[in-house]
Amino acid sequence: MAITIDSDSAHTQEISAAAVARLRSVLVGEVITPRDDGYEQHRRVWNGSIDRHPALIARCADVDDVRAALRFGRDHRLPVAVRGGGHSFPGLSTGDGALVIDLRRMNRVRVDPDARVAGAQAGLLLGELDAATQDYGLAVPAGIVSHTGLAGLTLGGGIGWIQRKFGLTADSLLSADVVTADGEFVRASEDENPDLFWGLRGGGGNFGVVTDFRFRLHPLGPQVMAGATFWPMDQAAAVLRHHRDWIADCPDELMTLVVQRLAPPLPVVPAELVGRPVVAVAACFAGDVQEGERVLRPMRDFGSPVLDLFGSKPFLAHQQMFDPSFRHGCWYYVRSCDVAELSDDVIDIVVEHGRRISSPLSSIALWQMGGAVGRVGEDETAFNGRSAGFTFNINGNTATADGFDEQRQWARDYWSALAPFHTGVYVNFLMEEGEARVRQAYGAAKYERLRALKRTYDPANTFRLNQNIPPD
Numbered sequence: 001m002a003i004t005i006d007s008d009s010a011h012t013q014e015i016s017a018a019a020v021a022r023l024r025s026v027l028v029g030e031v032i033t034p035r036d037d038g039y040e041q042h043r044r045v046w047n048g049s050i051d052r053h054p055a056l057i058a059r060c061a062d063v064d065d066v067r068a069a070l071r072f073g074r075d076h077r078l079p080v081a082v083r084g085g086g087h088s089f090p091g092l093s094t095g096d097g098a099l100v101i102d103l104r105r106m107n108r109v110r111v112d113p114d115a116r117v118a119g120a121q122a123g124l125l126l127g128e129l130d131a132a133t134q135d136y137g138l139a140v141p142a143g144i145v146s147h148t149g150l151a152g153l154t155l156g157g158g159i160g161w162i163q164r165k166f167g168l169t170a171d172s173l174l175s176a177d178v179v180t181a182d183g184e185f186v187r188a189s190e191d192e193n194p195d196l197f198w199g200l201r202g203g204g205g206n207f208g209v210v211t212d213f214r215f216r217l218h219p220l221g222p223q224v225m226a227g228a229t230f231w232p233m234d235q236a237a238a239v240l241r242h243h244r245d246w247i248a249d250c251p252d253e254l255m256t257l258v259v260q261r262l263a264p265p266l267p268v269v270p271a272e273l274v275g276r277p278v279v280a281v282a283a284c285f286a287g288d289v290q291e292g293e294r295v296l297r298p299m300r301d302f303g304s305p306v307l308d309l310f311g312s313k314p315f316l317a318h319q320q321m322f323d324p325s326f327r328h329g330c331w332y333y334v335r336s337c338d339v340a341e342l343s344d345d346v347i348d349i350v351v352e353h354g355r356r357i358s359s360p361l362s363s364i365a366l367w368q369m370g371g372a373v374g375r376v377g378e379d380e381t382a383f384n385g386r387s388a389g390f391t392f393n394i395n396g397n398t399a400t401a402d403g404f405d406e407q408r409q410w411a412r413d414y415w416s417a418l419a420p421f422h423t424g425v426y427v428n429f430l431m432e433e434g435e436a437r438v439r440q441a442y443g444a445a446k447y448e449r450l451r452a453l454k455r456t457y458d459p460a461n462t463f464r465l466n467q468n469i470p471p472d
């Protein structure tokens, strides 16, 4: 029996059962079609609002599997989606009628503590990499939710708790192994294919399927001073102003996130606080714990907090602090922008729109940038936004479809109010917002350089289910 797919509006075709069987026979991993048990489970991505039906899911186990799957996609003219952790906000790692190259089975880590280098296969989640490296008191700077995929995050740049001390995830990248659209295996590093290496550090999944990364490791913890202090939302103006002054000349070890939300129903949150609007300053101090205590004290002591969760804790635990707030399968919508500074005008907008949060899952995170991120030259990597002061991540979220439109509108309104202060946007925090926004994320000059690179490595735009940089 054949599988009929409609991979795009102009092109309907059938994949024969024999062709699927042939692919199965060459793959070490699995092939999952809509007829197979497990299709429902494996077609799903983290964002529950994305409901797409790929034609095939190739759960690759090694590089040869990736090459075979890509060949199959080309022979059957299927759109190709590449999936690491499946956390693309707009669900770009799946597609109706697409071939999904799912790398989740490729999740081995190799840590060389003497050389301070980690090898990481592209299907790893951040928490898996952290667990392996923290065994040696080492870390790769990465994101703040442990179930996020390493591959998509690294290829867009990678911002997180220790970025101001150690830079972006991409800044610690030493090399990447890539299968290109024509099935060629190439390594990219400062010495081999440096043009591709430049593009992979921020240019997303535009140039090929990364199968393996090598990262430089940094000493960290395993104990760090970290956590969050909460105040009632009606103190947000004063808290934000104090935060702005407090971080004005803070050390690189400190990274903060200002959060607005309804206090979540977690064991650490007193019952009487749950559901009340709060503003929080969350932070991690990537250095000596006593020094962290001293640096954090003036913020924790400010005003009349309703909850203080700071303390010395394993970095691994801190990396999971936000995990319960971003569960798989809920409905997520994000708007994002960078701003240069927390001016009084910006703070006024934050205060006004924070008050309107009405979903227990909606929130904003205001990321403190700078430090080591800003000291890498703007042209050294494809990542754009080295000079950003702060990055807004405005999440209009719900548990199900119920109420989602309203939350999405809240996020849009918040973002629009900030429009006079937008300086750019982090590509990994985009929804599907069109080519102009992708261009804006990279800036005109970098976008053109990425386009030229795309013409070299993927002239047919095989990899277009991403924040796409079309070759022409």
Ligand SMILES: Cc1cc2nc3c(=O)[nH]c(=O)nc-3n(C[C@H](O)[C@H](O)[C@H](O)COP(=O)(O)OP(=O)(O)OC[C@H]3O[C@@H](n4cnc5c(N)ncnc54)[C@H](O)[C@@H]3O)c2cc1C
Pocket (backbone or CB within 6 Å): 046, 082, 083, 084, 085, 086, 087, 088, 089, 091, 092, 093, 103, 122, 142, 143, 144, 145, 148, 149, 150, 151, 152, 153, 154, 155, 156, 157, 158, 159, 160, 204, 205, 206, 208, 209, 210, 211, 326, 428, 429, 465, 466, 467
């Ligand atoms: C809950 C949550 C928390 C987040 N926190 C952070 C954070 O702290 N810091 C941060 O910087 N970002 C963060 N992000 C954004 C995150 O960086 C992106 O969503 C990223 O795409 C996730 O990577 P993934 O592998 O899980 O995504 P996937 O959905 O699997 O992939 C996203 C895209 O990446 C590309 N891709 C994935 N794997 C490969 C590969 N092996 N080779 C080539 N291309 C590939 C593809 O183009 C794909 O469309 C977060 C996202 C979520 C949902």
